Each structure stands twice: as structure tokens, then as C-alpha cells.
Amino acid sequence: MSTSLESAVAEVCASVGNDPSRLVDVAREIQARFGCVPAEAIDGIHLRLGVSRPTVRSLVSFYSFLSEEPKGRVVIRLCDDPVDRLFGYERVQRAFSQELGIPIGGTTADGAFSLERTACIGMSDHAPAALVNETPVTDLSTDKAREIVAELRVHMSPERLVKKLGDGNNGHPLVRSMVRNHIRQAGPIVLTEHHHGEATRKAAAMSPNEVIRAVKAARLRGRGGAGFPTGIKWEMARAAPGARKFLVCNADEGEPGTFKDRVLLTEFPDRVFAGMTIAGYAIGAREGILYLRAEYGYLRRFLEDVLAQRRAEGLLGRSIAARHSFDFDIRIQMGAGAYVCGEETALLSSCEGLRGDPRNRPPFPAQKGFLGFPTIVNNVETLACVARILDAGPATFSEYGTKQSAGSKLLSISGDVGMAGVYEVPFGVTLREVLALADSRETQAVQIGGPSGRMIGPEGFDRTICYDDLATGGAMVAFGPDRNPIEIARMYMEFFEDESCGYCTPCRVGNGILRRGLDKVLAGRGEPSDLVQLEEVARTMKATSRCGLGQTSFNPVLTTLASFRPLFDSLVKEDPKKFRRSFDLEASTREAARIRTGGAR
């Protein structure tokens, strides 16, 4: 190992106290300094943290922001989620490839640039978009791609690509990003002014059980989509025995089409941290972790600064709000690029310095979570709601929305709409009303709830957004009349093929079978029996997959099939002679000839 690499590994490991549960941080730092985590570094990490070499190697191969092979000094990660593809990903990718002289996945010979594609970076309101190292570059065109490369060749400083600052805190000296918030409709619960420090001080004047009762009185349910009552979840963790307890904020919104947590973290981080502090107090935790997705790394310094301010004001740290028994602090844990880490048990694995592999439940995290201690994982929006409940009172919160779905919901709306952005709407609003707000015209389909959500056709536009009807974590993508819903469903299945962690067969294999099934239909080679097979595979995945990803990833196929059955039926047909239409005789004989003659493919 070179001296500089050896001393860097020693220094980085020492900076986290040689704690193996900080392996993701160590690997990220080595990647940042050397452009990769080479085999020699893996040896060094193994010796210093006491983690086996295969474990380190497996972790490096798992996360998309880590690599054993050297990457360029500047890595351009082009977002290829469905919205970006609809708005010009292919064109922009070709422009970057031509300018750099490398394909996707390539690195220039001088080691200056790497070009990669990546899943959603939380910028669907700015599509097509990319990350240049940590700097988001938005609203790309082919001209802009060429200008970016030309400029980088001069200074190699991605931050200097930002010429015009975005609105609000995007212009903060510690952020300095071109991103715009696109807050299109603010409501009275989340996207509203609040009294700084008030919610935390009010909680400190109450007992933990009184705080839990207030959250239950407000009827707050988790905003991630599943809608489990937050107060009940907290009670479970409070009652669970444990020498330590943890409160984790899931800021890993990775559903393609979701970006509302980006806006919350940019404009209302103080409220999110207040919610974390109050939740920690309620469950008896002294330690909090904000799990921040790697794609939002550009917000990290700003968020650290907000935490420092709260410490200075006595709203974080020891004896919060002058209450002797109220100690709580928060650290930021960076992710390293893995969609599955949005699943709470996978996220906890990642926090512990492991691959983001989901875990079996039970035990639930509230009983046995981070490092085996009782842990609550709440998402960013849920915690912002907690602060509002304490600040304004449970009644103010629950008078908004419906009986079963109290409060408001933040929606990230993108796709074929005139005004992509973030909307705060009361639960109970119809899809049609939301589409009108976003200036959507001639919409033929809406994907709601991210890729594992549902594809809704026009006959479903009077359905309502709430836990009892269209439950959603917040993503909503509208598709106009020129889009092919089957092609869109295929893109989502491709996404799941990439993002499945591969642990269990139904998910690892099933997503590919479903994608290939849609390929057949789109190519006009499908038969009615193929549609039956799609449904059967989905049923098997639901019944036998290990975690929520595989238990729901088939939804784009099933819901598109349900909403657009006539389109599927028009593309599949039985061969009159009962031959299999998907059987390609020419290709098969070509293959047989190749084998017989021993020729190359």
C-alpha cells in the first residue's frame, strides 16, 4: 500500500474511533480522497476496523457511490428515472458522451471524468438533471451538457457551474445550489411559518407520555405511505427494554418522482430537527440519526450548521430547554447510493456500517433496531408534522384532512404538468383537483406513490388522496396523451431490476421476468397467456419476497394492466396455428448453426 493511502486509511478510521459501525463513512471518505476504495485500502480497513475483507468488499460493491475501480476526479451522474427519460435523458446523455468521448460507465483516459447513469436524484421537477460530484445541475439540454464539459475542462470545480442561485436557502452560503424549491402551494400544517424553538420548549414542559398522547390526539400517521399511527409506534419503543434507544429520521427519499423532503430539508430543517428532538424525548432516546441520502450531500454542511445553532440555543444537547432529564443530540449519517435503504430495516443496516440489506421482521425496529436497541424510524415529513402538533396543538392539526387521515400531505408533482413542484394539500382531495392545481392537461395516466405505487387512468381521477384510498409517500407523476403507459411500466420494472438487493429469488428474478414480459407485449410478440403469467409472477412475489420492495415492485405492471387493459389486449394475440408467437425461428436456427460450426456470437 502506498504511504499516502496507508496513512489516509489510518487517519479516516481513527476519525470515527475505529468503530466498525462507521464503515460506510470510512468507505465514503476514502472514495472521496482517492476516487475509489482500492484493494489495498480494503486491507487497511479490515485491519483497523476488524471487519473481514469480504464484508468491506461486498459493501463497496453494494453502494453505487462507492467503487473498487478508479473513477474520474469529476463524476457526472445522469439521472435516468422515467421523468428524466421522458424529458430528454437520451439526448443529454449522447451530448455528454460525445463531448467526453466515453460511453455511460466510462472514464476518460486522463482520469479526469467518469460518466454514469443513476436512479432518481430527487430533481424530477428539474428534469433532466444530474449530479456533478455533489453539485446538482438542473434543467439540462444538449447545449448545456456541452457547456458544462467545456467549463469543467478549464477549472474542474463543479461548484463553479452554479451561476445563478436557486430560491430560499438554496442561495445560503453553505448550500449555493442552482436548485429551486418550486413550492407551488403551501398549507397550514407543514409549509408554513412556525415559532422557532416553541415546539421543543412545549414538549419539555410536558412528560414524555403527555407528548405521546398529544401525537395520538392529533391522529398523526406515518407519511411514508403505510400510515402506521405514529403515537402507537412511539409507545412500543418507549415500553421496550433497552439500555439505549435511538430515533432515526429517514431522509432517503429515493422513489422516482419524489423531491418534497429535499424542499423540507432546505427550507424547514429546524422543524425536522425539532420533530426528531421531541420524538426522542417521547420514546426515551438520547441519540438521533438523520440518514441523509448521498444524492442530497450538497445540503450536509448547511444541515450541520442548523444543528450547531440548535445546540448553541439549548435546543439540542444536554438539559434541553432547561429540563434536567431532557438530553438528546443528532448526528448525520450519509447514505452511499442505494434505493433499498429507504426501507427502514435496510436503512438501519446501512447506519450500522453494513450493506443495506433488509432484515426479517419481527423483531420490529421499535423492539430491536439500530445496534440491537429499540429504535424508531420516522420520515422527514412525519417529524415536521410532530413539531407542528406541539407548536399549534393537536386540534389545529387534526381539523385539517379527513377522519381517518388527519392533517395534510405533501405531494411532489412532476411529469406532463405545467407547474411541477411541491404542493401541500388536505387529505381527502381528489386526484382531479390536484391535477388541476398542477396545470395538467389531457392527462391519460398518473403514477401515484412512486414506482411501487399505482398507475391510475382517467376513470380513477375522482379517487381521493388519503390512507383509505390512494395512500402515497408523496410522488405523483402525470403522463400526457402521447405517452405509452406500458412503456412507462416497463421503465419502472427496469428500475426495480437494478435496485433489488438480490437477497431473495422472487424479487431478484421476478422483476426481470415482469420486465421481459412487458418487452414481449411492446414488441407485439405477446399472447394472452403472457398476461396471465404476469399476474401469477406478481402473486408469487407478493407472497414470498422478503421485504417491502419485492412485495410491491410488481405494482406498476398490475395497476397498468388494470387501468389500461384494452391497450394490452390490443397488443397480444393468439397465433391461429397455435404456435408460440414469441418463438423466433430465425434466431433459434442462427444459434444452432453457430453452435454446430463453433462460431462466435
Ligand code: SF4
Ligand atoms: Fe432484497 Fe428484493 Fe428480497 Fe427485499 S425483496 S430482500 S430488495 S431481493
